[in-house]
Amino acid sequence: MTKTEFEKLVEKWVTEFVNNDDELTLVKIFKNKNISRLSHPILDQMPQSKLCDFNCDFVVLVKHVNDDYQLMLINRFTKSIGIKDIGEMLVYSKIANPLYAFLISVNGHSTEINNILVNEEISLPLFKYQHNKSIILFALRNEVKKESVLPVYVRHFFYEKIENT
Secondary structure, eight states: OOHHHHHHHHHHHHHHHHHTOTTEEEEEEEESOOGGGOOOTTGGGOGGGGGOOSOOSEEEEEEETTSOEEEEEEEEESSOBOHHHHHHHHHHHHHHOOSEEEEEESSOBOGGGHHHHHOHHHHHHHHEEETTEEOEEEEBSSSBOGGGOBSGGGHHHHHHHHTTO
8 A cells, every 4th residue: 555545544534533423523634734833723722732843644633522622643654653653653642632642554563562562561651641641553454453453451442432433
């Protein structure tokens, strides 16, 4: 799968993911943009957006049912996801405090990080960016490969979220 084909697949998936969540409304998807440098009426009212001086493949602006706007960060890969990719998203997520942070790959994670992922003591600080929020990593083909969802402790929550996508 080419990078462009995969980008379209990820955009389709995230659109369906948001549309199938009764608590969220999709406002806008920014592709490969540094949102801290954009002038946008909603982003201008979000202090954390001005701290986001980085590019993610997708920054998704959503409106939550409780009337606040939230960001979702997504980086997509046609290669396997490695420790560097997770670390980069962790820094972005600690800065932006997004509603969701996704690392999506055609292949899932690289084998080099298997030992890290089975050890919750190590994987927890590697994926968790707020008290109740963690980066979610998975492989996407026609649908989410459920066995690829990491970290393991988010699987049940994420499976419930993607049931309808």
